[in-house]
Amino acid sequence: MRLLVTGGAGYVGSVVTALLLGEGHEVTVLDDLSTGHADAVPEGARLVVADLHEAADVLDPSVDAVLHFAAKSLVGESVTAPEKYWRTNVSGTLALLEAALRHGVRRLVFSSSAAAYGDPGSDAPIGETAPAVPANPYGATKLAVDHMLESWSGAHGLGAVSLRYFNVAGAHLGAGERHDTETHLVPNLLRVAAGGGGSAKVFGTDYPTRDGTAVRDYLHVADLAEAHLRALEHVRPGSFRVHNLGTGGGHSVREVIEAVRRVTGRPVPVEDAPRRAGDPAVLVAANDRARRELGWEPVRTLDETVADAWEFALSRRAPA
């Protein structure tokens, strides 16, 4: 297929692009490089440096489907600078959908987020029919796009699959996480393990969980990427469907720290810190729908996820 991947210079977009190229697809990446890196775009893909609002100039009727990753994705920043989130995530996506309509592109796979659910206030796995009450502007913009896609599928025959990611980590096919502002747990722990100095922080030790630290569902980016291939195969013009992507199991912050120590064999100094504003105690996916309807199965363990992230982090530190 001929595919447009928005945000293909970012973390998840670059991994999915590498997988798509390996499957023989032809990929054009649209990325404004505001947070992505040109050299993260896998070899074999064509990079067009442009804003989502210029999508009409990049799309053409020969494109079979769009995979849409381009977005602002820092929860904290979305609280202090919500305009960036509404402009890129919502207005940018609207421009992309208008371009798709104009050029007759009828299939789209969207990178959504568990942030659409907000804080479920329980430790039960979250299904797609759970109330979606975002706790921050980032989650609100992801949910707004889900609503936008649903209305476009009804009105304009767009076929869309929205994939709500839980916590993505790891690396695959030489592509991995390279955020200039790193807020995520696994890369922060690996930076310390690699001798980056200081200690990593454990945000919150008084949650109502088995060891007091927050529990998340950590999914290997390779498993996540494979779900996009399944979604591409299943997306049908005129239909809209949400799928949660997670392993269905959770690990506490302390369990992830232990996994990093085990896998790297390095000491990982940590210090306890207050809770981070807005962090729910437990977020775990119910992934039955993706398994059943997409035929998708996450298979990689937390240790494999950490090991692949570690290998990628070391490769980035190696002298050129």
Ligand code: UFG
């Ligand atoms: N944490 C630490 N120390 C750190 C970083 C994180 O203790 O240095 C903790 C957090 O408080 C949280 C857990 O580790 O309890 C995971 O934090 P991440 O920042 O790695 O991920 P989040 O669960 O906060 O965020 C992820 C996605 C968001 C999405 C959110 C809800 O990155 O985009 O899940 O779906 F909004």
